[in-house]
Amino acid sequence: MSVTKKIAALAAPLALLALGACAAPFRADVARFQALPVPQGQTFVVQPADPRNGGGLEFSQYAGLVAQRLSGVGYRPVATPGEAALVVTIGYGVDAGQEKVVTRPGIGGYSGFGYGGWGRPWGFGYPGYRGYGGFGGYGGFGYRSGFAWGWDDPFWYGGGPEVTSYTYYTSFLDMRIARTADGQRLFEGRARARSRDDSLPHLVPNLIEAMFTGFPGNSGEDVRITIPPPPRR
Numbered sequence: 001m002s003v004t005k006k007i008a009a010l011a012a013p014l015a016l017l018a019l020g021a022c023a024a025p026f027r028a029d030v031a032r033f034q035a036l037p038v039p040q041g042q043t044f045v046v047q048p049a050d051p052r053n054g055g056g057l058e059f060s061q062y063a064g065l066v067a068q069r070l071s072g073v074g075y076r077p078v079a080t081p082g083e084a085a086l087v088v089t090i091g092y093g094v095d096a097g098q099e100k101v102v103t104r105p106g107i108g109g110y111s112g113f114g115y116g117g118w119g120r121p122w123g124f125g126y127p128g129y130r131g132y133g134g135f136g137g138y139g140g141f142g143y144r145s146g147f148a149w150g151w152d153d154p155f156w157y158g159g160g161p162e163v164t165s166y167t168y169y170t171s172f173l174d175m176r177i178a179r180t181a182d183g184q185r186l187f188e189g190r191a192r193a194r195s196r197d198d199s200l201p202h203l204v205p206n207l208i209e210a211m212f213t214g215f216p217g218n219s220g221e222d223v224r225i226t227i228p229p230p231p232r233r
Helices: 003-021 057-072 200-211
Strands: 026-034 043-048 086-094 098-104 122-125 142-145 162-179 185-195 221-227
Touching: 026 200, 043 057, 057 086, 057 200, 086 200, 162 200, 185 200, 200 221
Parallel strands: 043 086
Antiparallel strands: 026 185, 026 221, 086 162, 098 162, 122 142, 162 185
């Protein structure tokens, strides 16, 4: 096999990965604690955790999505807290972003004694964030894996290491439900996600979707929720 064909064979899977990234699913980690009563038409109202968001068009859109999902499981929205048996409080935000630097060795060529391979160590971190309108931050986790293959071939040739960088963002949605009569907390949930996108109008609806997947969930369980990408038009 020629050098050109070998490089093309290695590049093809990378190209497919790049195309797949354009329509990647949205993944969020969701933790929920709940002691909600069985839905029987209890009334509720949605309020912002940050009072500055109250009355805003952006918050109203997110509150409408939350109200729609609660209505779908048997609760009933009302206009004011005075009419509501339950108060739903939501906070959301995204951090300023973290830069990730990735270094990859160059792709090797073919020699008469064998051919060099490529190593692709990679890893990512999930740092804590400082949000707004929420109820606290969270710690993180890390994962690292790598491999390399080939021979120590003095006739091997290839480019130098390739260094690239990108910025990722950490977003969150916090939601609480309390009884209006005595303030008793009945639900606490948080969803967080990492993405290359920092657009709240895109992130918050996905976080809401993740929060209500399997709602209200098993109390004390932290699960990974995957939201499929929208169908191509």
